[in-house]
Each structure stands twice: as C-alpha cells, then as structure tokens.
Amino acid sequence: MSSSGAPDVPAPNAPAPDVPARTAAALIGWVALSVVLPGAAHLRGGWWRTGALLLGSYLTTVVCLIAIFTGADAGLAGRALNWLTQMSLAAAVCGAAWFCLVIHSFLVLRPGTLPRGGQIVTGAVCGFLAVVVAAPFALAAQYLSVSQRTLDTVFTGDGANGQGRDPWAGRDRVNVLLLGGDWGEGRVGVRTDSINVASVDLRTGKALLLGLPRNLEHVPFPPGSPMALRFPYGFELPESRPGWREDLLFSVWQYADDHPELFGGRRHMGAETLKETIGYILGIRVDWYALVNIWGFAKIIDALGGLVLTVDRDIVFGKYDEGVVRAGTRRLSGAEALWYARSRTYSDDYNRMRRQRCVFGALLRQADPRAVLGRFTEIASVARRIVRTDIPRPMLEHLVPLAWKVKHAEVTSLQFVPPLISTAYPDWERIRLLAAKAVRQSVREPDGPSHPRLRPGPTPEPASGPIDEGCGAL
Missing domain, CATH: 3.40.630.190 (LCP protein)
Incomplete structure (x- = not known):
C-alpha cells in the first residue's frame, strides 16, 4: 500500500513481483520454451506487452513462411539465387536476435531469486542454449555467403x-x-x-x-x-x-x-x-x-x-x-x-x-x-x-x-x-x-x-x- 492508502500499480511492462521462476528447472524450461515460442518466458515473468508482441510477431511470421513454402516450386528456388546476399544478412540478423532473445528470456525470469548455485547452473545452461539456437542461423549465413561467392566466381558469362x-x-x-x-x-x-x-x-x-x-x-x-x-x-x-x-x-x-x-x-x-x-x-x-x-x-x-x-x-x-x-x-x-x-x-x-x-x-x-x-x-x-x-x-x-x-x-x-x-x-x-x-x-x-x-x-x-x-x- 502507498502512504495514501491506494494499492501499488506496477508499470505496464514491469515484471510482476509474484511470478518468479521458483526453481532452476522451471527457469530452464521456460527459457527452452521461448526458443520455439518466443515471448513465453516474458509472459511468465510478467512482461505482458513484450511477450504478446514477440509471440504475435513470431506466429505471424510462421504462418507467412508456411504459406510461402506450401506454394513454393523450383521457380522460387531459382529466383532465390538472386537474393543470396540479402538472405545471408537476414540469417545473421535472425541468429543474433534469437541469441539475444534467449538471454533476455533468462533475465526476465529473475534468476537472482535462485540460490547462488542455481544461478550458476541456469546461467551456464541458458548461455549454451543461446549458442546452440544461434548456430544454425550462423551456418545458414555462411552457406549463403559461400554460395554467393561460388556463383559469382563460376558464372561470369x-x-x-x-x-x-x-x-x-x-x-x-x-x-x-x-x-x-x-x-x-x-x-x-x-x-x-x-x-x-x-x-x-x-x-x-x-x-x-x-x-x-x-x-x-x-x-x-x-x-x-x-x-x-x-x-x-x-x-x-x-x-x-x-x-x-x-x-x-x-x-x-x-x-x-x-x-x-x-x-x-x-x-x-x-x-x-x-x-x-x-x-x-x-x-x-x-x-x-x-x-x-x-x-x-x-x-x-x-x-x-x-x-x-x-x-x-x-x-x-x-x-x-x-x-x-x-x-x-x-x-x-x-x-x-x-x-x-x-x-x-x-x-x-x-x-x-x-x-x-x-x-x-x-x-x-x-x-x-x-x-x-x-x-x-x-x-x-x-x-x-x-x-x-x-x-x-x-x-x-x-x-x-x-x-x-x-x-x-x-x-x-x-x-x-x-x-x-x-x-x-x-x-x-x-x-x-x-x-x-x-x-x-x-x-x-x-x-x-x-x-x-x-x-x-x-x-x-x-x-x-x-x-x-x-x-x-x-
């Protein structure tokens, strides 16, 4: 209660004080869930607006990609050869964004409420998880860049x-x-x-x-x-x-x-x-x-x-x-x-x-x-x-x-x-x-x-x- 007797109202994007991750296993589980459902950890940590924005953007992107690949043919693959540089850059950006997402998902769940041993374990696991999640994007960016260089070198007609x-x-x-x-x-x-x-x-x-x-x-x-x-x-x-x-x-x-x-x-x-x-x-x-x-x-x-x-x-x-x-x-x-x-x-x-x-x-x-x-x-x-x-x-x-x-x-x-x-x-x-x-x-x-x-x-x-x-x- 405030000095005037009115109840405290948290800031719109502030973490709720009553929903921390109770155990190290729960924290790791919510971070892992955020890898496939971005925003899940933010919702659990009380970051409602951020969580809803992340989850909505992700689901919209997935639906659009499914629609694109459902109607994709070899013609699309051919046209994609003109976009290799842009695709490589997009893959690198996505890898960095997913890495940051995992780290931030870990932080919004307030690992500081855990015992020191739990903080060390969850930090190490979530850091490893962030690297693992970013690696496929980095590999894709490398492959696309190599493809661009190879095509530009070979096809010079x-x-x-x-x-x-x-x-x-x-x-x-x-x-x-x-x-x-x-x-x-x-x-x-x-x-x-x-x-x-x-x-x-x-x-x-x-x-x-x-x-x-x-x-x-x-x-x-x-x-x-x-x-x-x-x-x-x-x-x-x-x-x-x-x-x-x-x-x-x-x-x-x-x-x-x-x-x-x-x-x-x-x-x-x-x-x-x-x-x-x-x-x-x-x-x-x-x-x-x-x-x-x-x-x-x-x-x-x-x-x-x-x-x-x-x-x-x-x-x-x-x-x-x-x-x-x-x-x-x-x-x-x-x-x-x-x-x-x-x-x-x-x-x-x-x-x-x-x-x-x-x-x-x-x-x-x-x-x-x-x-x-x-x-x-x-x-x-x-x-x-x-x-x-x-x-x-x-x-x-x-x-x-x-x-x-x-x-x-x-x-x-x-x-x-x-x-x-x-x-x-x-x-x-x-x-x-x-x-x-x-x-x-x-x-x-x-x-x-x-x-x-x-x-x-x-x-x-x-x-x-x-x-x-x-x-x-x-």
Missing part, C-alpha cells in the same frame, strides 16, 4: 539473356556443351577429353546426351569462320612427332587459344570455337559450355560420399599399369571413379565414353542433398577451382527449375562411336541426321505422337537409348 520476359527467346530446347578437361600444373593448355552435348526439352525436361569421340579426325568448321578459312578441308596438321596427332577434336580448343591471329588478335577463343564447331558437326545451336577439370572431379565425388557403380571387368590404370579398379558392384571413391571413367589401358576411347556415361548416370541418380549440405563448403571451394562456363549469372534463375525437370524426367544418350560412325573418316551428314532423329525421339510422349513441329527422320536406325544402357550388368 556476359549477356542480357535471363532478364526478359522470355529468357529462352521463344525456343523449345536448350543445348549445353559439357566438357571434361585436364588443365593444371604440369600440363600445357586444355585438352577436352570428354565431349557431350546435353540437349534439353524446355517443356518436359527430357534430356538427350549426345557424345562425340575425342579422336574425331578431319573436323569441319562452320563455313566462313576463321578456322574454316585456315582449314577448308577439315582440321589437319603435320604430325608433331611420328604417330603423334594434334589435329583431333580434343585439340580444337587449345589450337584456337594458341592462334589469336586467326581471330583478329582476340585471345581465349577456344571455348567459342569449340561451341561453334560442335554445333556445326551435330547440326544444332550450342548455347553455352561447362568445362570441368576431371582431376578435381574426384574431390567432388569424395565429398558426395562416393558413387555406387557396377564395374563389368577389371579396369587397369596407371603409368605402369600398377592400378586396378576391380570388377563388381560397390561404392567407388573419387579416385576410383575417375580412373574407371578415364582409363584406356587394354581398352579404347569408345569403351571409355561408355564408362563416362555410366558415371554421369550414377551422379544423376545418387546425388544426395544431405551429403551436399554436409560437405557444402568443401564442394563449393573445389567447384570454384575446377569449373569454367559462359552461362550468364542471370540465367541461373531459369536453369534451376529446368534442372529440377531434368532430375525427374527421362535422360537418353546417343554416342557417336564405331560402328555407328568412323572416327577416321566421319560421315558428317549421317551424324547430323542421327542427331536430329535422336532429338525427335527425346521429345516424343511415352504413348503419343512426335512433337507436332517435327517430322519423322530419314534414318531407320534406333537413334538413342537410356543413359545407363550398358551400365550395371555384370
């Missing part, structure tokens, strides 16, 4: 496409040249040992993988191009030493890089030249390329936990044939998967192409999001060092939903290897006809007619098959 209302400019397919190279210390230039074009139907996500041998001879170049003017009868060079050929398909990139005088002094024309050359060989337009250093590829596979593959026979490798990947079905390490895909000992380029296709298929099937998240920083660091591409950064917004379609659609493959074609004297017209037929087959509905814009091709041979055809059977 120029171009305004991706900004308009129709990023595909009315097209119904997109073609990406997928290359495996071996640049690095101790090696001069880039040799593109693995050459495939992923042709993807934009509507269905059905993908066709067109593979070309690295040892194609007499490679033709688009009429009127600098390389065609230099090699009007196909890519032919004198032997650098007896039996040593440098005028095969895998050398086109490096030859263009080594001869800027062919391009009016412009340097680093290898990628663009190879794109135009592959497009001309297959009779398609190649939109972009992605080049992966195959020696760093093994680290990616290791980070994913390896690949389960069925090796149909022992694969010997090494300078002196000292290594072997044994036949059988098991999980291969990155190094084993790499040698399985690359070795030509007691084999040839065409069997190697088949094995590379098997590795592609295994990656498509076995990529585990949990493994990616668990080794995310390591994978991102490796990716920045081993991947080159000219895909513009703004196009990622549209490629992410397309990749989601590909993940859940049929992937077929056509490999241009003997006896289908001769690598020494390729029939270029036949290659184009088979590629066109494979594209028509890839857009055909399971039980329906071909795409209405396409007509049946003139070649009777089956054009393509599943990407894992020939894989997995002992």
Whole structure:
C-alpha cells in the first residue's frame, strides 16, 4: 500500500513481483520454451506487452513462411539465387536476435531469486542454449555467403539473356556443351577429353546426351569462320612427332587459344570455337559450355560420399599399369571413379565414353542433398577451382527449375562411336541426321505422337537409348 492508502500499480511492462521462476528447472524450461515460442518466458515473468508482441510477431511470421513454402516450386528456388546476399544478412540478423532473445528470456525470469548455485547452473545452461539456437542461423549465413561467392566466381558469362520476359527467346530446347578437361600444373593448355552435348526439352525436361569421340579426325568448321578459312578441308596438321596427332577434336580448343591471329588478335577463343564447331558437326545451336577439370572431379565425388557403380571387368590404370579398379558392384571413391571413367589401358576411347556415361548416370541418380549440405563448403571451394562456363549469372534463375525437370524426367544418350560412325573418316551428314532423329525421339510422349513441329527422320536406325544402357550388368 502507498502512504495514501491506494494499492501499488506496477508499470505496464514491469515484471510482476509474484511470478518468479521458483526453481532452476522451471527457469530452464521456460527459457527452452521461448526458443520455439518466443515471448513465453516474458509472459511468465510478467512482461505482458513484450511477450504478446514477440509471440504475435513470431506466429505471424510462421504462418507467412508456411504459406510461402506450401506454394513454393523450383521457380522460387531459382529466383532465390538472386537474393543470396540479402538472405545471408537476414540469417545473421535472425541468429543474433534469437541469441539475444534467449538471454533476455533468462533475465526476465529473475534468476537472482535462485540460490547462488542455481544461478550458476541456469546461467551456464541458458548461455549454451543461446549458442546452440544461434548456430544454425550462423551456418545458414555462411552457406549463403559461400554460395554467393561460388556463383559469382563460376558464372561470369556476359549477356542480357535471363532478364526478359522470355529468357529462352521463344525456343523449345536448350543445348549445353559439357566438357571434361585436364588443365593444371604440369600440363600445357586444355585438352577436352570428354565431349557431350546435353540437349534439353524446355517443356518436359527430357534430356538427350549426345557424345562425340575425342579422336574425331578431319573436323569441319562452320563455313566462313576463321578456322574454316585456315582449314577448308577439315582440321589437319603435320604430325608433331611420328604417330603423334594434334589435329583431333580434343585439340580444337587449345589450337584456337594458341592462334589469336586467326581471330583478329582476340585471345581465349577456344571455348567459342569449340561451341561453334560442335554445333556445326551435330547440326544444332550450342548455347553455352561447362568445362570441368576431371582431376578435381574426384574431390567432388569424395565429398558426395562416393558413387555406387557396377564395374563389368577389371579396369587397369596407371603409368605402369600398377592400378586396378576391380570388377563388381560397390561404392567407388573419387579416385576410383575417375580412373574407371578415364582409363584406356587394354581398352579404347569408345569403351571409355561408355564408362563416362555410366558415371554421369550414377551422379544423376545418387546425388544426395544431405551429403551436399554436409560437405557444402568443401564442394563449393573445389567447384570454384575446377569449373569454367559462359552461362550468364542471370540465367541461373531459369536453369534451376529446368534442372529440377531434368532430375525427374527421362535422360537418353546417343554416342557417336564405331560402328555407328568412323572416327577416321566421319560421315558428317549421317551424324547430323542421327542427331536430329535422336532429338525427335527425346521429345516424343511415352504413348503419343512426335512433337507436332517435327517430322519423322530419314534414318531407320534406333537413334538413342537410356543413359545407363550398358551400365550395371555384370
């Protein structure tokens, strides 16, 4: 009672004197409850207005997030790539706010009313709880920041496409040249040992993988191009030493890089030249390329936990044939998967192409999001060092939903290897006809007619098959 006889009225936001946490266990329980229901401890401690504001804001945010994620699709994931910096900052702010929330929840419950031992125990537990609660936000902020740096480093291609209302400019397919190279210390230039074009139907996500041998001879170049003017009868060079050929398909990139005088002094024309050359060989337009250093590829596979593959026979490798990947079905390490895909000992380029296709298929099937998240920083660091591409950064917004379609659609493959074609004297017209037929087959509905814009091709041979055809059977 006051001196005037009127009862005391607490301040609107002052803690009520009769509702302290009675025991250390109760205090810890209320603080823990505040982690999932912010404001609960404040309400218990008599901070009615603050508690109601915290709880109401939290529930409103949860409802909004549920509504967003309920209607979310791969398109939203693609658009989110444009907000990585803001999302990283928001995660950091949320982590700091939740940390402060736990500490303040502890304080409003008046731990000073507990015995000294209880104060020490509850303070330590609640401090640990604050760190544990903030850690996921800090980790998310780190992942988002790493993602931003990785994307900005890898996707440096120029171009305004991706900004308009129709990023595909009315097209119904997109073609990406997928290359495996071996640049690095101790090696001069880039040799593109693995050459495939992923042709993807934009509507269905059905993908066709067109593979070309690295040892194609007499490679033709688009009429009127600098390389065609230099090699009007196909890519032919004198032997650098007896039996040593440098005028095969895998050398086109490096030859263009080594001869800027062919391009009016412009340097680093290898990628663009190879794109135009592959497009001309297959009779398609190649939109972009992605080049992966195959020696760093093994680290990616290791980070994913390896690949389960069925090796149909022992694969010997090494300078002196000292290594072997044994036949059988098991999980291969990155190094084993790499040698399985690359070795030509007691084999040839065409069997190697088949094995590379098997590795592609295994990656498509076995990529585990949990493994990616668990080794995310390591994978991102490796990716920045081993991947080159000219895909513009703004196009990622549209490629992410397309990749989601590909993940859940049929992937077929056509490999241009003997006896289908001769690598020494390729029939270029036949290659184009088979590629066109494979594209028509890839857009055909399971039980329906071909795409209405396409007509049946003139070649009777089956054009393509599943990407894992020939894989997995002992």
